[in-house]
Amino acid sequence: MKIEAVGVVVRYPGLGRPALDDVSIEVPPGTLYAVLGPNGSGKSTLMRALLGISPLTSGHVTLDGRSAGGWNRRERARSVGAVPQSEAIAFPLTVREMVAMGRYPYLAALAGESAVDRAAIARALQGCDVADLADRDVSTLSGGELQRARIARALAQEPRALVLDEPTASLDIRHEMGILELLRSSADEGMTVILITHGLGTVAQFADKMLLLSRGKVAAEGVPTDVIREDVLADVYGWPVSVHSDPESGAPRVTPRRVASF
Amino acid sequence: MNRWGLGALLVALLAVAVLLGVRFGSVRIPVSEVWAALTGGGDATTRDIVLRLRLPRVLLALLVGGGLAIAGATFQALLRNPLAEPYILGISGGASVGAVLVLALGWAAAGSWVLPLAAFAGALLAITLVFRVATATGRVMDVRVLLLAGVVVAAFFSACIAFILSVSPARTIQSAVLWIMGSLAGATWRSVIVAAAYTLPSTLLLIALARPLNLMAIGEDTAHYLGADVEGVKRLSLIVAALVTAAGVAVAGVIGFVGLVVPHAIRLLVGSDHRALLPLSFLAGGAFLALADLVARLALAPTEIPIGVITAFVGVPFFLVLLRRSVSIA
Numbered sequence: 001m002k003i004e005a006v007g008v009v010v011r012y013p014g015l016g017r018p019a020l021d022d023v024s025i026e027v028p029p030g031t032l033y034a035v036l037g038p039n040g041s042g043k044s045t046l047m048r049a050l051l052g053i054s055p056l057t058s059g060h061v062t063l064d065g066r067s068a069g070g071w072n073r074r075e076r077a078r079s080v081g082a083v084p085q086s087e088a089i090a091f092p093l094t095v096r097e098m099v100a101m102g103r104y105p106y107l108a109a110l111a112g113e114s115a116v117d118r119a120a121i122a123r124a125l126q127g128c129d130v131a132d133l134a135d136r137d138v139s140t141l142s143g144g145e146l147q148r149a150r151i152a153r154a155l156a157q158e159p160r161a162l163v164l165d166e167p168t169a170s171l172d173i174r175h176e177m178g179i180l181e182l183l184r185s186s187a188d189e190g191m192t193v194i195l196i197t198h199g200l201g202t203v204a205q206f207a208d209k210m211l212l213l214s215r216g217k218v219a220a221e222g223v224p225t226d227v228i229r230e231d232v233l234a235d236v237y238g239w240p241v242s243v244h245s246d247p248e249s250g251a252p253r254v255t256p257r258r259v260a261s262f
Numbered sequence: 263m264n265r266w267g268l269g270a271l272l273v274a275l276l277a278v279a280v281l282l283g284v285r286f287g288s289v290r291i292p293v294s295e296v297w298a299a300l301t302g303g304g305d306a307t308t309r310d311i312v313l314r315l316r317l318p319r320v321l322l323a324l325l326v327g328g329g330l331a332i333a334g335a336t337f338q339a340l341l342r343n344p345l346a347e348p349y350i351l352g353i354s355g356g357a358s359v360g361a362v363l364v365l366a367l368g369w370a371a372a373g374s375w376v377l378p379l380a381a382f383a384g385a386l387l388a389i390t391l392v393f394r395v396a397t398a399t400g401r402v403m404d405v406r407v408l409l410l411a412g413v414v415v416a417a418f419f420s421a422c423i424a425f426i427l428s429v430s431p432a433r434t435i436q437s438a439v440l441w442i443m444g445s446l447a448g449a450t451w452r453s454v455i456v457a458a459a460y461t462l463p464s465t466l467l468l469i470a471l472a473r474p475l476n477l478m479a480i481g482e483d484t485a486h487y488l489g490a491d492v493e494g495v496k497r498l499s500l501i502v503a504a505l506v507t508a509a510g511v512a513v514a515g516v517i518g519f520v521g522l523v524v525p526h527a528i529r530l531l532v533g534s535d536h537r538a539l540l541p542l543s544f545l546a547g548g549a550f551l552a553l554a555d556l557v558a559r560l561a562l563a564p565t566e567i568p569i570g571v572i573t574a575f576v577g578v579p580f581f582l583v584l585l586r587r588s589v590s591i592a
Contacts, residue, residue, distance in 0.1 A: 077489030087481040090342045091534035105489035
């Protein structure tokens with residue numbers, strides 16, 4: 001699926017500057033597109049704007065060339081899976097029950113799961129390596145296991161695109177890399193992947209293209225070496241950094257520098 | 263536990279609750295005579311007690327208890343909070359203001375549907391206030407803010423009732439006490455029909471919303487991403503749950519904690535899938551309130567304890583345990 005945003009402006013009532021100001025992106029199928037930026041730069045708002053939660057003040061979003069507003073909810077959910085940053089799970093829920101929620105857009109109000117649904121759930125559990133945890137309550141999972149279960153739920157939607165908001169935040173490197181490898185291979189199979197992240201250096205190894213947001217505006221966009229640059233990052237984050245090329249992968253690597261007088 | 267097994271068990275429990283409710287009271291009636299009365303036989307006095315007093319009272323307990331339980335489960339899903347409950351959120355209080363106001367103004371005589379409608383208006387007002395207060399602090403609803411909002415709104419409605427009663431004649435005060443303490447003593451076939459007319463269709467509608475409510479219980483953004491009509495489901499289920507609460511308050515006054523205790527117990531037994539949770543909560547809530555009413559009638563017979571006292575004695579310790587747990591998680 002191709003996801004495209006043109007001149008998107010989102011203004012929350014009561015706030016001075018817009019949360020997103022003239023942001024345009026184009027993400028073709030098979031692309032892993034990383035969205036970066038400091039806290040409050042509009043990353044999560046971009047996700048909510050692309051998927052129809054935050055109303056656009058101006059600009060437009062198209063999914064596969066069709067205006068996002070023209071998709072009905074269930075149809076959209078069958079094509080785009082999304083994992084928001086956090087969820088407050090207040091009630092007992094097993095991993096399987098959580099992943100099965102991904103079948104919602106396929107099921108009638110009181111219908112049971114069909115064989116097709118069960119197969120999709122099993123594939124998603126397998127694909128995210130949480131099949132062994134299927135009967136566990138989600139409150140007993142580690143951070144990495146919970147994120148994989150949430151991604152499995154999005155995969156159970158059998159979407160053609162995935163949008164994820166910081167799925168690797170607070171994970172150790174093994175789990176972070178595991179999730180990034182999973183997203184990379186999904187993209188290689190033709191999935192459109194939009195990944196919102198704080199992991200400047202790590203994600204540069206995986207992303208085809210990157211978008212750097214700063215105070216709601218596009219600060220840089222392009223292949224990782226166009227975006228991960230000392231001058232650009234120092235300006236956006238307000239902190240000096242060094243960027244080196246990783247000797248093995250060739251991807252840019254970011255090292256924040258010490259500042260003598262802080 | 264298997265949800266169908268639990269369902270069968272609860273239906274059996276309901277039948278037992280009905281039987282006990284009809285048998286016991288100031289006069290004990292043997293099962294054989296209960297059966298005779300139900301099938302149109304037996305002596306006239308027994309028939310009168312069974313058919314005109316006890317049967318409507320038990321049926322009203324089933325409807326009100328079931329309605330409060332399913333309303334509680336719905337509020338819990340929408341607010342993602344196991345502590346949400348019509349009484350704690352001040353929604354029952356809002357409904358009782360509506361009911362007391364109608365009584366004080368003497369409008370109740372206009373028809374048996376007036377009181378529930380006024381209670382409904384009060385409940386909607388309460389829900390709006392609680393949501394406004396609870397969401398004023400940001401997009402994410404904090405447990406503490408929500409409970410505080412409920413307390414404040416309930417206090418406001420208590421003040422409203424106290425005001426209305428202070429300017430009303432003594433006769434009104436007497437009948438209004440029912441709405442503050444909760445009682446099934448006024449049960450008539452007419453109140454059973456009114457409660458059924460509001461509660462049963464609402465219950466079916468909420469059960470039909472079980473699947474989107476499952477998603478809402480995880481988060482509104484998540485529910486949206488999975489294809490649910492978040493605003494539509496939220497509005498419809500809040501209004502319907504308020505209507506069920508209001509119907510209960512209109513016929514039996516303010517009865518607290520049923521909506522807290524019952525859904526929690528069912529969740530422990532069969533999990534949080536609302537397709538099972540909602541219908542099972544309805545059955546269990548009915549059985550719970552019918553049995554609580556039995557205790558209210560028999561514990562200090564011939565004096566009757568207000569039923570809200572019984573449910574609070576069970577519910578408050580329960581609430582404190584849940585509160586402690588949810589605060590330690592947050």
